[in-house]
Amino acid sequence: xxxxxxxxxxxxxxRWAGLPLAVVYKMVDDQATYLAAMITYYGFISLxxxxxxLVTILGFALSGNPDLQAAVxxxxxxxxxxxxxxxxxxxxxxNGSTTALVVGIVGSxxxxxxxxxxxxxxxxxxxxVPRAERPAVHGIYxxxxxxxxxxxxxxxxxxxxxxxxxxxxxxxxxxRGAAVVVSLLINTGLVLFAYRVLTADIPPLRRxxxxxxxxxxxxxxxxSIGTYLVEHQLRGTTATYGLFGIVLxxxxxxxxxxxxxxxSAEINVxxxxxxxxxxxxxxxxxxxxxTNADRKAYAAYAExxxxxxxxxxxxxxxxxxxxxxxxxx
Numbered sequence: 481x482x483x484x485x486x487x488x489x490x491x492x493x494x495r496w497a498g499l500p501l502a503v504v505y506k507m508v509d510d511q512a513t514y515l516a517a518m519i520t521y522y523g524f525i526s527l528x529x530x531x532x533x534l535v536t537i538l539g540f541a542l543s544g545n546p547d548l549q550a551a552v553x554x555x556x557x558x559x560x561x562x563x564x565x566x567x568x569x570x571x572x573x574x575n576g577s578t579t580a581l582v583v584g585i586v587g588s589x590x591x592x593x594x595x596x597x598x599x600x601x602x603x604x605x606x607x608x609v610p611r612a613e614r615p616a617v618h619g620i621y622x623x624x625x626x627x628x629x630x631x632x633x634x635x636x637x638x639x640x641x642x643x644x645x646x647x648x649x650x651x652x653x654x655x656r657g658a659a660v661v662v663s664l665l666i667n668t669g670l671v672l673f674a675y676r677v678l679t680a681d682i683p684p685l686r687r688x689x690x691x692x693x694x695x696x697x698x699x700x701x702x703x704s705i706g707t708y709l710v711e712h713q714l715r716g717t718t719a720t721y722g723l724f725g726i727v728l729x730x731x732x733x734x735x736x737x738x739x740x741x742x743x744s745a746e747i748n749v750x751x752x753x754x755x756x757x758x759x760x761x762x763x764x765x766x767x768x769x770x771t772n773a774d775r776k777a778y779a780a781y782a783e784x785x786x787x788x789x790x791x792x793x794x795x796x797x798x799x800x801x802x803x804x805x806x807x808x809x
Contacts, residue, residue, distance in 0.1 A: 488760035492771065498757030502750045502773065503743075505758050506606075509781065512742045515602035519738035522598050524731060526591025533584030596624020596678070599741065603679040606745045608780035612789045614680050623677050630673055660700065667696035671744065679745075683752050690751050691744035698740045702733065753780075770797065 491497040507513075597620055604614050615623065671692040672685050682688070750756055755777050761767040762774050770778075779795040786793045 484760065488769070491760060492757040495756070499750065501760070502756035502758045503746050505762055506746050506750055506755060506777065507743065508763060509777065510606055510746070512602075512606075512746060513739070515598075515605065516735060516738035516742045518598040519595055519602060519741070520731065520735040522591050522594030523734040523738070524591075526588050526595065527730060529584045529587025529591065533581065533588055536580040536584055592628045593621055593624045596627050597621070599627070599674070599738075600624065600678045602742055603675065603745055605784065606742065606749055607679050607682055608749075608784045609680045610783055610786040610793075612786050612791065627674060627677050630670065663703075664696050664700055667699050668692045671695040671699075671741070674741070675745065675748070682748075687752050688748050691746075691748035694747055695740050695744035698744075699737070702736055702740065768798070 491501055600615075600620055600623060614620075668689075672688060675682060675688055675692070676685060753776065755773045757771055757773060758777070759767055759769050759771055759774050762770065775797055778797075782795045783793050
């Protein structure tokens with residue numbers, strides 16, 4: 481039956497090979513990288529208004545307060561590129577602006593809610609939720625706001641714990657290990673909450689642990705790497721180098737974070753709905769040796785586009801070849 485047939489037969493027989501392949505194929509079918517890119521876009525849009533908001537708030541707080549100005553100059557903010565240079569050089573001239581405050585709040589809120597909307601679209605597409613069964617506009621933005629509040633608190637907590645886990649000298653190994661464990665637990669809970677809020681129709685949370693644990697582990701690694709880079713690579717850099725480093729670093733970090741969320745959701749869908757094993761040649765349109773998992777996946781993709789609750793979408797496949805029928809049996 482040739483090398484391709486032998487490889488296909490092996491991955492269908494062994495879960496350790498068939499499950500990862502099915503996740504990859506599901507990501508290709510859902511265009512997961514594009515879904516992650518859309519989440520990244522809105523995340524990036526929300527950060528620069530947030531920076532403007534930070535500087536504006538500092539201006540209001542520091543005005544006429546020499547002691548607080550000195551404390552800010554001596555804090556870790558002075559070591560960050562761009563921000564640190566501006567604060568250290570203009571600490572006495574920073575003033576709060578009402579216009580900048582309004583622009584910062586509106587811009588940050590728009591970008592943050594856009595992240596929630598893009599994430600909901602991604603999760604509903606991954607779970608093949610028909611368009612007719614997705615929330616209305618007010619429900620979409622309500623879910624996005626709820627996620628925003630919880631995400632902000634969680635990111636602040638886990639970032640502090642990631643910094644603690646990478647600290648040396650003062651803190652012992654046991655404390656760093658405890659910080660990592662607590663951070664993983666918080667991340668896992670956040671991912672489970674996000675899946676519940678962002679998806680219109682998913683199974684009970686107890687069945688979503690594979691993706692949640694995977695996301696928590698990968699997120700912890702990403703945060704640790706980010707903390708290390710800030711501590712050892714970006715501090716003290718020049719404004720020009722820091723500008724490129726911050727922009728490229730933020731884009732890469734946001735994209736990886738979005739990709740982790742999408743990948744973990746794909747793992748859950750494949751695991752819960754038994755969308756494995758897939759045919760090795762399934763990405764090719766002329767492949768007829770489809771498995772039951774292939775048929776379930778392709779039928780779900782068609783059902784996703786159902787626009788009305790009184791609309792019916794039916795999917796039919798031509799009879800499989802004798803060889804593929806024997807394999808499925």
